[in-house]
Amino acid sequence: MRKKLIVAFTFLGGIYYFLEFVLPKNIAFGSDPKNSFQFGKYHDQISTGFIIVGTMAIFLGVINILRSHGLSIIMRRKRWGYSAALVAAMVITMVGGFWDWHNSAASRKAAHVQKTIIAAKYKAAKDAWIAGGKTGTEPKKADFAKLTTEEKNMVAQYQPTEFSLAMGQIYGELLMGLDGLFTALSSAMFSLLALYIATAAYRAFRIRSGEAALMMLTALLVMMGQIPVGGEILDGLLEHYGIDCGIAGVRGWIMKYINAAAFRGIAFGAFIAMLAMGIRVWLSMETGSFYQEEE
Amino acid sequence: MAPERWDFFDWLDRVDRRVIYGFVMLALLVPIIWGKALPPAEMESAENYFKTIDALESRDDQIVFLALDWGPSTQAENGPQTEATIEHLMRKRVKFALITYYYLAVPFMKNMPRKVAARLEKESRAMGKNEKWEYGKDWVNIGYKPSMQIVLQQIPKTEDIRDVFKTDTNGELLKNIPCMKNISRFDQIPLLAEFTGLVGAFNMWVQFFQSEKHRPKMVHGCTSITIPEAYIYLDSGQLSGLQEGVAGAAYYSKLLGYSAKNPNAAMKNMTALSVAHFVIIFFIFIGNLGMFVKQARARNKRN
Numbered sequence: 001m002r003k004k005l006i007v008a009f010t011f012l013g014g015i016y017y018f019l020e021f022v023l024p025k026n027i028a029f030g031s032d033p034k035n036s037f038q039f040g041k042y043h044d045q046i047s048t049g050f051i052i053v054g055t056m057a058i059f060l061g062v063i064n065i066l067r068s069h070g071l072s073i074i075m076r077r078k079r080w081g082y083s084a085a086l087v088a089a090m091v092i093t094m095v096g097g098f099w100d101w102h103n104s105a106a107s108r109k110a111a112h113v114q115k116t117i118i119a120a121k122y123k124a125a126k127d128a129w130i131a132g133g134k135t136g137t138e139p140k141k142a143d144f145a146k147l148t149t150e151e152k153n154m155v156a157q158y159q160p161t162e163f164s165l166a167m168g169q170i171y172g173e174l175l176m177g178l179d180g181l182f183t184a185l186s187s188a189m190f191s192l193l194a195l196y197i198a199t200a201a202y203r204a205f206r207i208r209s210g211e212a213a214l215m216m217l218t219a220l221l222v223m224m225g226q227i228p229v230g231g232e233i234l235d236g237l238l239e240h241y242g243i244d245c246g247i248a249g250v251r252g253w254i255m256k257y258i259n260a261a262a263f264r265g266i267a268f269g270a271f272i273a274m275l276a277m278g279i280r281v282w283l284s285m286e287t288g289s290f291y292q293e294e295e
Numbered sequence: 296m297a298p299e300r301w302d303f304f305d306w307l308d309r310v311d312r313r314v315i316y317g318f319v320m321l322a323l324l325v326p327i328i329w330g331k332a333l334p335p336a337e338m339e340s341a342e343n344y345f346k347t348i349d350a351l352e353s354r355d356d357q358i359v360f361l362a363l364d365w366g367p368s369t370q371a372e373n374g375p376q377t378e379a380t381i382e383h384l385m386r387k388r389v390k391f392a393l394i395t396y397y398y399l400a401v402p403f404m405k406n407m408p409r410k411v412a413a414r415l416e417k418e419s420r421a422m423g424k425n426e427k428w429e430y431g432k433d434w435v436n437i438g439y440k441p442s443m444q445i446v447l448q449q450i451p452k453t454e455d456i457r458d459v460f461k462t463d464t465n466g467e468l469l470k471n472i473p474c475m476k477n478i479s480r481f482d483q484i485p486l487l488a489e490f491t492g493l494v495g496a497f498n499m500w501v502q503f504f505q506s507e508k509h510r511p512k513m514v515h516g517c518t519s520i521t522i523p524e525a526y527i528y529l530d531s532g533q534l535s536g537l538q539e540g541v542a543g544a545a546y547y548s549k550l551l552g553y554s555a556k557n558p559n560a561a562m563k564n565m566t567a568l569s570v571a572h573f574v575i576i577f578f579i580f581i582g583n584l585g586m587f588v589k590q591a592r593a594r595n596k597r598n
Contacts, residue, residue: 186367
């Protein structure tokens with residue numbers, strides 16, 4: 001029964017978006033244009049619903065992490081310390097993220113209350129000015145921007161407290177800020193690729209055959225074409241052999257004609273494979289943990 | 296057993312990777328610390344990118360979309376590209392909106408325009424002009440939007456694009472933000488500039504960021520890994536310009552007015568990368584030399 005429900009919902013979800021894309025915006029019945037049916041009339045609401053359902057998947061991830069790593073910690077399995085570090089990092093990020101969200105919401109609420117107070121005072125003054133026959137200077141909104149102490153206290157009720165600001169900074173500044181831990185760690189991890197590429201190029205670019213030689217020559221031409229002094233080194237040599245466009249032009253030609261043609265073929269293959277995979281998932285033809293019968 | 300004699304050519308064929316790591320690190324660090332830059336190589340794709348943005352007009356009824364789909368991992372390449380584009384748009388007083396579907400871009404979306412605006416204001420003061428660039432008037436940060444594949448499909452179909460996004464990242468209604476006040480229709484977006492290092496990310500924009508009646512011009516800033524993927528769109532005309540990694544950003548910066556004597560981060564990074572390129576070429580050369588000599592010796596021994 002569970003499998004049938006999953007298959008049915010998957011199919012319905014897929015068929016809706018497919019039909020919404022292919023059908024015309026207004027499907028007319030008869031000659032009266034007002035008598036038409038809009039298949040995608042509630043598209044915005046349905047899409048928002050799908051986004052919300054997708055977001056709920058986060059909880060599945062959290063539950064899965066707590067289950068697998070939590071058990072590791074409780075049972076003191078091998079390397080349980082790493083599991084403890086992961087769970088602690090997750091909890092700190094969630095708590096900090098919650099406070100960051102709370103601070104944003106509280107600040108927006110306080111700003112809204114302040115605007116409402118100013119707008120109400122301005123409206124009252126304007127109505128009074130109109131009722132008084134528009135005598136005197138017309139009140140301006142900017143005149144009411146300064147709040148009284150009582151009004152400031154009213155706004156301050158909604159503003160985030162110092163504690164919540166400090167907690168929010170764990171997430172906003174320490175972890176996810178521009179100079180935060182996560183930003184620095186991500187940059188460091190990715191920058192290791194520079195070293196791996198260097199050793200991989202040293203090991204892989206060996207002239208063992210004609211094809212390997214051609215590949216290496218092409219790689220060298222492309223590399224020289226994009227570095228500052230490449231032109232100064234090779235343009236003279238290329239001109240000697242009748243190639244006037246310079247190494248930058250040679251690189252451009254390789255990228256535009258040879259590389260683009262090859263990659264276009266790869267991209268077509270990949271897109272067709274994605275299409276086939278999409279249809280298989282839509283029709284629940286893919287085997288996986290959701291589709292296998294539990295024995 | 297007699298100890299094996301150390302052979303130079305054998306060593307060339309099997310250089311310890313730690314030696315390579317050391318040389319590459321030095322090759323990258325020294326130019327960056329030194330701070331000098333070399334004039335960047337010419338790139339036709341970056342030149343087309345510059346011309347596309349330069350052809351834009353400063354109008355109240357148009358806004359350019361900048362999709363910053365990158366994070367700290369590709370900051371070294373996408374960061375200078377984005378910064379140069381934002382500077383170009385700000386200099387021309389073309390309004391722009393920032394958006395992303397990659398959450399890690401959020402801190403960069405908040406800080407980058409402010410950093411560029413502060414630099415331009417300082418430059419303006421030095422020239423005695425006192426120009427200002429303000430959030431809300433010159434740019435808006437729509438922020439992170441989850442499930443962008445669904446959101447993107449809604450944009451061209453909606454009556455008012457502000458209803459799709461509703462608020463900016465500060466919670467302010469887009470209809471109340473000065474630069475978005477006169478923007479409602481999709482055809483008021485003349486250009487999309489997308490920056491990413493994620494494979495397949497740009498495809499989504501190309502597919503869905505268009506309607507039956509209007510297709511904005513598209514320019515793209517990619518990392519070196521995704522250049523081959525981006526080139527097929529450049530060749531087909533779906534892209535009007537392309538910044539090919541940091542090399543593209545460096546040449547674009549040159550077209551913006553930076554030079555070897557007055558370099559920006561893109562040009563300095565490209566100089567460091569160029570030195571690293573030479574180091575890699577050197578190691579490839581010595582690796583092949585070692586391999587050839589070993590092969591020749593083995594042939595001689597057989598003969």
